[in-house]
Amino acid sequence: MIIGILKETKDNELRVAATPDVVKNLIKLDHSVVVEKSAGEGSFISDENFKDAGADLLDSSNDVCSQADIIFSVNSLSSEQLKQIKKNSTIVSFFQIKDEIQQISDYTNNNLSLISMSHVPRTTLAQNMDALSSQSNIAGYKATIIGADHITKYMPLLMTAAGTIKPAKVLILGAGVAGLAAIANAKRMGAQVYAFDVRPVVKEQVESLGAKFVEVESESSEGVGEGGYAKEVSEEYKKKQGELIKDTIKDMDIVISTALIPERPAPILIDKDMVNSMQPGSAIIDLAAINGGNCELTECDKVIMHNNITIDGRSYLPSTMPNDASKLYSKNLFNLFKHIYNKDNPLNLEDEITNGSMLINQGKVNNQMLQEFLDKDNS
């Protein structure tokens, strides 16, 4: 097959869907690879690097789209690019169902196949294809770094000749992959770390990183949804949770919020009052910004100051570490590709992973959730 690598067009996107290493591995599997010129620029990968790895460099995105049987990308294609794309070809990307609904006709009409990196099932086996994890981990890690940069204080405890500096307090809301990474890094940096999540199982994980778990008293399985994800919680729970966060947040120097519920807007956990109760000079890093944010005031992709509190809503944190982010993403993508297009039984829709990640199969919707959305849209 001819595999195409595009230069990403989205704002702030510096990642690339394949690194020269992955290109080499693809070629080893007897595929050929076409790469758009300066596709790797953002990740400091030069065209020469790609060439050396064996890829063909093409001048424009159009050339790539028209040649490739399968396109690897980080973000879904622009409508222009979609127009150029070959019929029956495949796109592997970080698809978000709600975003793709608009372009659904382009996909189905052209008999395209969509393989979604965001829908790879979170099974043990699929972990090396789990780009959601690898990129969330970056986001969580980076959130503590920018948090430490935003605040006007030290992170660790220091007892110096000029007085004792108390350690910063960091609160992590939502201890999924990103949250755990944030906990780990904040702990490393010497802060006192608190974490909160609706799923009670997470408590042990939080404590396994040496942080304190802030608990809402309730029946134990309130927020536990399917497949290890969270679901929406009852009103009563929300109230309790609100009070708990309110009590906690006013002493915090950094709040990193990562709470997400799949295919739903992010729950609002921090309202304006809570923000106002925080110490001036503190910071909120809202990793849920792209889904509306966990903080009422978050503006997606913007860093704003409210009442001397920094609210950072940048959704592209992984892109700020393009080097490692591209490396991990492309490895994940390659692993998934290898899994789906294996020699023995390619494109086996019986397979949990293949089936789960296949949003659209040659123009046919293969994802229940997407179908539901479409049905809702149509009605």
Added chain:
Amino acid sequence: MIIGILKETKDNELRVAATPDVVKNLIKLDHSVVVEKSAGEGSFISDENFKDAGADLLDSSNDVCSQADIIFSVNSLSSEQLKQIKKNSTIVSFFQIKDEIQQISDYTNNNLSLISMSHVPRTTLAQNMDALSSQSNIAGYKATIIGADHITKYMPLLMTAAGTIKPAKVLILGAGVAGLAAIANAKRMGAQVYAFDVRPVVKEQVESLGAKFVEVESESSEGVGEGGYAKEVSEEYKKKQGELIKDTIKDMDIVISTALIPERPAPILIDKDMVNSMQPGSAIIDLAAINGGNCELTECDKVIMHNNITIDGRSYLPSTMPNDASKLYSKNLFNLFKHIYNKDNPLNLEDEITNGSMLINQGKVNNQMLQEFLDKDNS
């Protein structure tokens, strides 16, 4: 005495020379304190806070200057402010000899006294007055944070399903107070840390923080100057050192340079070639920027990109943590003030600390170095 606190006028300066806590302590010692309106704004200290502490708030810098017997500040006063100042009054600030030479006539003509925070002797006893240390420590700490933010990689080693991430390599040039703080924090964050300094004693200190010391072979006391400071080194040493750094730097992800020689331009340790030899996406944080920088390409107070390498020349890092920076600075200043103006034997020029920090005593130059500079200027 009436003590005056000004709002700092320098660009990027967010610190304030006294916190409400220090104001309280001053009042306890039977002084009165006048504070310029919104002096604490940058450090998130409101005028109310100062009022509550017992200070009088004045509307303008002029008011403060004309009332105060002694002025506390972070940076030396603007020429405008100097004009308003009372005769025979005293200024305590972070004076730099080469900067003050311009205004020397203002000082001497008005019989002013200048107490310099940067000239407090680095003795054990003076450590709680040593603002150079407390602020350098902030700078060193913060340098690693912004370094971690600049680079396009993780700091720590991570072995994940999507592959193994190698730890970032951090090189610290000059392991004085700032350098040691940078080492400590970079270690915390999980990087592999290397450090280099001309003073061989530092080796033990570097190793006491768990970092590797990169050594130039030479006679042992080459770079050791007076009072624990460095002095300029021989040409031959410089060559060896250059080669060593050249060899080391090309593998580094972050370089934090802090090398200074008192009252001399900072030594150039990183030339353009060396920068070019670094991996794209790496960063240099040049804490010596204000003295010309340790890197040839550094531009003071600017963050530039050269060949995909970030070169951060911000000299105001302590100001990015105004909360803790002001707290520590004002504590230092207060301790020095208490030492010099103690009840038993005030303004005792026999005292090492008083004498050392007194740049100009009632219009008379009291510092040898300053005198030498003046003599040179005049001739």
Added chain:
Amino acid sequence: MIDFLYLISAICFIYGLKMLSHPKTARNGNIIASLGMLIAIIATVSLGTNLDLKMIGIAMLIGAIIGGFFATKVEMTQMPQLVAIFNGFGGGASALVASSEFLKYGADSSMFLIISITLSVLVGTLTLTGSFIAFGKLQGLISTKPITFPGQQIFNALLAITMFTAAYFIPTYGINAFYIIVILSGLLGILLVIPIGGADMPVVISLLNSYSGIAAAMTGFVLVNSQPSAGNALIICGSLVGASGMILTQIMCKGMNRSLANVIFGAVGGEVEASSGEGKEVNIKSYSTEEAAMIFDAAEKIIVVPGYGLAVAQAQHAVREVAEFLEDKGKTVLYAIHPVAGRMPGHMNVLLAEANISYEQLKDLDEINPEFEDCDVAIVLGANDVVNPAARSDQNSPIYGMPILNVDKARTVIINKRTMNTGFAGVQNELFGYENSIMVFGDAKDMLIKLLSDLKEL
């Protein structure tokens, strides 16, 4: 001269026992002890007057053949019952000697002699029958469940009283009273062992071993008048074995966290989980940290496999301490980091970095997997899924196809977790039952701390 031979043989026994209690010298200790026995036998043969050497030779040959045959042929797993039965014969021999002496002097011996003979017969016979019951239990001929009946203790006490009464009446009733003693001691031996559960058998055997020493010592008292030097030799060696056996029994009880009384009378308390590895119900081997320590002591290359459990236990510092101790002993220690160990990417890195374990020691999957083959011990600390061989072999397993750490390739795998519960993926791990696998249960931190102190005590 012969007296000296006995003395030398006693010294051999003392040294032999001493050496037997240290791993490095144990084997030589055994040889020295057997040398002592040889010397004692030679001394006795040259000491005795009117010995029918042929008869003795035949008897010795028969005994040696039987003993030697079983000792070499029996399977390793049946060792404990073999020791039990050998022990029974020892006790029996003492009882027989005492009986024979009784027959020689008859009922009108001195008080001292009668007491000695009674005790010797009593303890000897009891050891004989008790050991046979222990053998039966271990061999599965008798139910390993504790067998009890109401009033057992009282009945035993009555038995003992009857016997002492009989002993008192020996001067009056002679041989008949003596028979009663023999029979009742035999019964007592059975009754004492029957109510004890199979898992406690090793302790019982050790106790019976101590008894057989006491029996020999008592026989020594019987003999000391007619054959002073032989008698003394029996007294010394017998009491040596009696006392050291008692201590060993105590040590074993302590190792099981129980008192001796609890073992002997605790039948009502029911079975404890088979913790000595002899139980056949589960096919895992559960070891104590002390035994694990011995395994480490013999190892040269050790690979540590941390998992989520290590993080839960916050045992990162403990593991470094153990590793450093082993390194100081000249061993190589590496850490095998599975890419998905823990609950977040890089979980193990965060954990081990906190303990300041050097990056050089951390190896990822590809680097470490070839190393397991020539590694002596792989210690799995709270990891489960990432070492599950089902990922390699069991097509139906939900984790089939995931690359795992091939710990099973190591000579010995020590697995520490708290229970037999599954890990994140919720699948059982067949590794735990492998031939070369050993489980050490407990919280990872507690276990490592204990392991360290056991390592230091070796």
Added chain:
Amino acid sequence: MIDFLYLISAICFIYGLKMLSHPKTARNGNIIASLGMLIAIIATVSLGTNLDLKMIGIAMLIGAIIGGFFATKVEMTQMPQLVAIFNGFGGGASALVASSEFLKYGADSSMFLIISITLSVLVGTLTLTGSFIAFGKLQGLISTKPITFPGQQIFNALLAITMFTAAYFIPTYGINAFYIIVILSGLLGILLVIPIGGADMPVVISLLNSYSGIAAAMTGFVLVNSQPSAGNALIICGSLVGASGMILTQIMCKGMNRSLANVIFGAVGGEVEASSGEGKEVNIKSYSTEEAAMIFDAAEKIIVVPGYGLAVAQAQHAVREVAEFLEDKGKTVLYAIHPVAGRMPGHMNVLLAEANISYEQLKDLDEINPEFEDCDVAIVLGANDVVNPAARSDQNSPIYGMPILNVDKARTVIINKRTMNTGFAGVQNELFGYENSIMVFGDAKDMLIKLLSDLKEL
């Protein structure tokens, strides 16, 4: 009956010695041993025939008064020499008894008796004179320097040979040969101790103590024919002391990292630095980690004072391990962080955070200083300037006026550093010589690791 008393007294001695070797039971052990002695004396008095009880009473009274007087009056620091001289008397007594037996039987005793007597006199007299020399050295009456002359070893060997020849000729020359033995043994005792340096005296005393046991055992052999039970008692107790003394001597040598031979013949090697605290040249007390461990064992509240040396040694993990061990024993452990400890602001925080020591345990100067007063042990790890009391008291000190950690207010201060070198400020620290200060020299990490294992062994 009396025989039994001797047996009981022997058992008392055995238990007494056993208990004496454990800190918690030591005092009772001593009491039990002295009880054993009382029983032995009572037994002897009732055993003896024709005893002049009045004379014995007088002699015992005199001895008791002298012994008791010195035992209570002498200063603590002079204990070692007191033990030495007591020991000498014990050896002397044995020699005297043997001589008296010799006078009784004369030259024509059995070979066995003559050998016994010779050995008893030889060892007893040697102990007597040797102990007196040891006493003299410790008391400063004789130079503590090793006194040697060329050919000393050869001369000693000649002496010994002469003595044995004399013993051989006792049957021929009788009392004269005996005199030669007495005199030469006395000389040998002197010559054996004279070349040993003052710092090694404790070992020598222990050795002589073992000898006095041997002498008593030999006396037992002398007596055993005429007074079997008393003889046996002497043999048992004497050999007990002889053997255990030998072991103790060995332990002491090991503690000094030297062999016994090295102590006895190593005079040429010169003095080792006075490490037992008896040296008077420096007024610091240098303790081993084992002794420090004993102090910790008795403490309840412990404050750790980390300094730059801790960072240099990278001993942050080691200190946490020790602290955790102590906490597990129910003790309170706090860390006193001086604002300028180390070489950069917050150096200690960085260090201790790395070892995951909880922030709650870290106390800054103002918080911790009041706590020293009711703290049992303050342990200073590689800190110097920040605990220098000169900052409080010595106006001329360059650090005068700096607030310091008042460790000297603690009941005991244990200071660990490698040498007596100064710290950053370059000033000597008088704290090291304080009454309640103890130095434990060595690299902080090594020392803490050793301390931990010693703590575990208590």
Added chain:
Amino acid sequence: MDITTITIFILAVFVGFEIITKVPPTLHTPLMSGSNAISGIAIIGAILATTVQGNIGMWLGFIAVIFAMINVVGGFMVTDRMLKMFKRK
């Protein structure tokens, strides 16, 4: 009954108590087995018992020798076999 006999007995008991202090669990069984073999010292008595006049006594002695010999030979051999296992593979 002789006091020296008792003395010897008691001293031997002490030695027995003291020589075994710490035994790693893996050595429990071998140690037990080895000391069990030593308790076959009854063979001394058994050998001497064969000289007893009466027939029964003699035969008792005969059986006693067999028994004791089983204990001794079997005990030492099985101990050795166990200990051999501890050698490094």
Added chain:
Amino acid sequence: MDITTITIFILAVFVGFEIITKVPPTLHTPLMSGSNAISGIAIIGAILATTVQGNIGMWLGFIAVIFAMINVVGGFMVTDRMLKMFKRK
């Protein structure tokens, strides 16, 4: 010369060797001192020696009793004094 005597001697030596295993250094001196007092057991011999016929022998015994008594009483008392110090202040 009797074999039992030697036996007793040897067994006692064994006991002596075995009972002392690990002694913390702080106890070295007290232990030495205590066992030193025990070696004053020579007092038994000394007492018995006073019955010796000849005058000299008797007086030797007399002195021996004094010597031994110094050792015993002084030894135990000084040991006790040392051990008292270890009590917590």
